[in-house]
Amino acid sequence: xNAMTWxxxxxxxxxxxxLHATTLLEDHLDRQLQRDAHMPHMYYxxxxxxxxxxxxxxxxxxxxxxxxxxxxxxxxAVARLEGNGWVRRENCPTDRxxxxxxxxxxxxxxxxxxxxxxxxxVRTAVFDRLTAEQTRQLGDISRIIADGLHQPDGAxxxxxx
Amino acid sequence: xNAMTWxxxxxxxxxxxxLHATTLLEDHLDRQLQRDAHMPHMYYxxxxxxxxxxxxxxxxxxxxxxxxxxxxxxxxAVARLEGNGWVRRENCPTDRxxxxxxxxxxxxxxxxxxxxxxxxxVRTAVFDRLTAEQTRQLGDISRIIADGLHQPDGAxxxxxx
DNA sequence: AGGCCTTTATTGAAGGTTCAAGAAGTGGCT
DNA sequence: AGCCACTTCTTGAACCTTCAATAAAGGCCT
Numbered sequence: 047x048n049a050m051t052w053x054x055x056x057x058x059x060x061x062x063x064x065l066h067a068t069t070l071l072e073d074h075l076d077r078q079l080q081r082d083a084h085m086p087h088m089y090y091x092x093x094x095x096x097x098x099x100x101x102x103x104x105x106x107x108x109x110x111x112x113x114x115x116x117x118x119x120x121x122x123a124v125a126r127l128e129g130n131g132w133v134r135r136e137n138c139p140t141d142r143x144x145x146x147x148x149x150x151x152x153x154x155x156x157x158x159x160x161x162x163x164x165x166x167x168v169r170t171a172v173f174d175r176l177t178a179e180q181t182r183q184l185g186d187i188s189r190i191i192a193d194g195l196h197q198p199d200g201a202x203x204x205x206x207x
Numbered sequence: 208x209n210a211m212t213w214x215x216x217x218x219x220x221x222x223x224x225x226l227h228a229t230t231l232l233e234d235h236l237d238r239q240l241q242r243d244a245h246m247p248h249m250y251y252x253x254x255x256x257x258x259x260x261x262x263x264x265x266x267x268x269x270x271x272x273x274x275x276x277x278x279x280x281x282x283x284a285v286a287r288l289e290g291n292g293w294v295r296r297e298n299c300p301t302d303r304x305x306x307x308x309x310x311x312x313x314x315x316x317x318x319x320x321x322x323x324x325x326x327x328x329v330r331t332a333v334f335d336r337l338t339a340e341q342t343r344q345l346g347d348i349s350r351i352i353a354d355g356l357h358q359p360d361g362a363x364x365x366x367x368x
Numbered sequence: 369a370g371g372c373c374t375t376t377a378t379t380g381a382a383g384g385t386t387c388a389a390g391a392a393g394t395g396g397c398t
Numbered sequence: 399a400g401c402c403a404c405t406t407c408t409t410g411a412a413c414c415t416t417c418a419a420t421a422a423a424g425g426c427c428t
Contacts (some may be wrong), residue, residue: 051323051326051327052264052320052326052331053326053329053334056339056342056343056346057330057334057342060342060343060345060346060349061329061333061334063346063347063349063350063353064345065252065275066349066353067348067349067350067352067353067356068229068233069274069275069276070275070352070353070356070357071325071356073275073353074227076386077386080322080386080387086407086413086414088414088415089414091226105376106245106376106377107375107376107377113230114226114227114230114231115230115415116378116415116416116417117377117378118377118378118379118415118416118417118418119414119415119416120377121377121378121379122378122379122414122415123415125378126413126414138376141375141423141424142378142422142423142424143302143374143375143376143377143422143423143424144375144377144423145376145377145378148367149333162212165212165213165214166212168214169214169218170355171352171355171356172222172352173214173218173222173257175351175352175355176348176351178217178298180344180347180348180351181218181221182217182221182257183341183344183345183348184221184225184344184345184348184361185220185221185224185225186341187228187337187341187344187345188221188224188225188227188228188229189224189228190225190336190337190341191228191231191232191332191333191336192228192231194331194332194336195228195231195232195235195332196231233387237416238416241416241417247383247384249384250384267406267407268405268406268407276385277385277386277387278406278407278408279385279386279387279388279407279408279409280385280386281385281407282407282408283384283385283386283408283409284384284407286408287384287422299406301407302406303392303393303394303395304392304393304394304405304406304407305393305405305406305407306406306407306408353387
C-alpha cells in the first residue's frame with residue numbers, strides 16, 4: 047500500500063467520478079439512439095464518420111482506426127449496417143484485399159433524421175452543463191489521454207489488431 | 208443546421224476527443240484486466256466496491272446503483288463471479304425478496320493480487336499525464352455530468368430499471 | 369518466378385449486455 | 399384478511415464485442 051501502488055485521495059475521487067460519468071453517459075446515449083435510431087452509439091458514430099468524408103466512403107481499416115475499434119468489431123458492425131441498407135461494401139480499386147465502406151443514400155437519410163435528436167441529447171447531458179472553459183479543459187484532457195493510448199511509448203504489443 | 212441543433216466547432220472537437228479517449232481507455236483497461244485477472248473492468252469494479260464496505264457485503268440493488276448498472280446486468284455479473292468463487296449470495300435477513308452480495312476471501316485475495324497492476328495501468332494512462340489542476344478539473348467535470356444523468360430533471364422515464 | 373512475411377478483412381464461438389417478462393415479497397389501503 | 403401497486407431479483411433471447419483462426423492479396427527479397 048505504498049505511494050507507488052496507490053492513488054491519492056483526490057485521484058481516487060476523480061477516477062470514481064469519471065467512471066460514473068462515462069458509464070452513465072454511454073448508457074444514456076445508447077438508449078437514446080436505440081430508441082430513436084435502432085442502433086447503438088458506436089454504429090451511429092460509424093455512419094457519422096462516413097458522412098464527413100469526401101465521397102461518404104472509407105477503407106475498412108481506416109474507418110476502424112478513426113473509430114478506435116478493431117477490424118473485427120467493424121466487420122460485424124458493417125455486416126449489420128449493410129443488412130439495414132445504410133451502408134454497402136465495394137471492392138477497393140487499388141488493393142484487391144481491400145473493401146470500401148460506402149454510406150448509402152438511405153444511410154445518409156437516417157443520419158439526417160436522427161442527428162438532431164442525438165446532438166440534443168449530447169448537449170443536454172454534457173455541453174449545456176459545462177462552461178466554455180470546462181469544455182476546453184475536457185478537450186485538452188481527452189486529447190492527452192487519447193494520445194497516450196494511441197501510441198503507447200513502451201509499446202509491448204500491437205494493442206489494436 | 209441551426210445553432211440550436213448543432214455544436215460549435217470547439218464542442219465538436221471536444222466531443223470527438225472525449226469519445227476517442229473513453230473508447231481507447233475502456234478497451235485498454237478491459238484488456239489489461241482480462242489478461243491479468245480474467246475479468247472485464249466492470250466485474251473488477253464490483254469486487255472493488257464490495258471490498259470497501261464495512262462487512263464486504265451489499266444488497267444487490269444498492270450495488271447496482273453504486274456501479275451505475277441495471278439490476279439485470281448485475282445479476283448476470285454476480286452469477287459469473289459466484290461461479291468463480293469470488294462472491295457469494297446470502298439471503299437478506301430483513302427483506303425476504305432481497306439478496307446480499309458478499310465478497311469471499313478468495314475474491315478479496317484476487318483483488319489484492321490484481322489491484323497493483325490495475326492501479327498502475329490507470330496511473331500510466333491517466334494520472335501520470337495530467338497536472339494536479341487537470342485532475343481536479345476532470346473530477347469537477349465528471350461530477351457535473353454524472354449528477355446531470357443521475358436524476359434527469361425533466362425525467363421522462365425511469366431510465367435505469 | 370518463387371518464397372516468405374506482412375497486411376487486409378472476415379468468420380464463428382464464447383462471453384457480456386440489453387430488454388421484456390415473470391416470480392416472489394412488501395406495504396398500504398379498505 | 400384481501401386486494402392492489404410497487405419493489406426486488408432473476409431469466410432467456412437477441413444483440414454486441416472479443417478473441418483466435420483463417421483466407422486472400424500485397425510487397426520484398428533472391
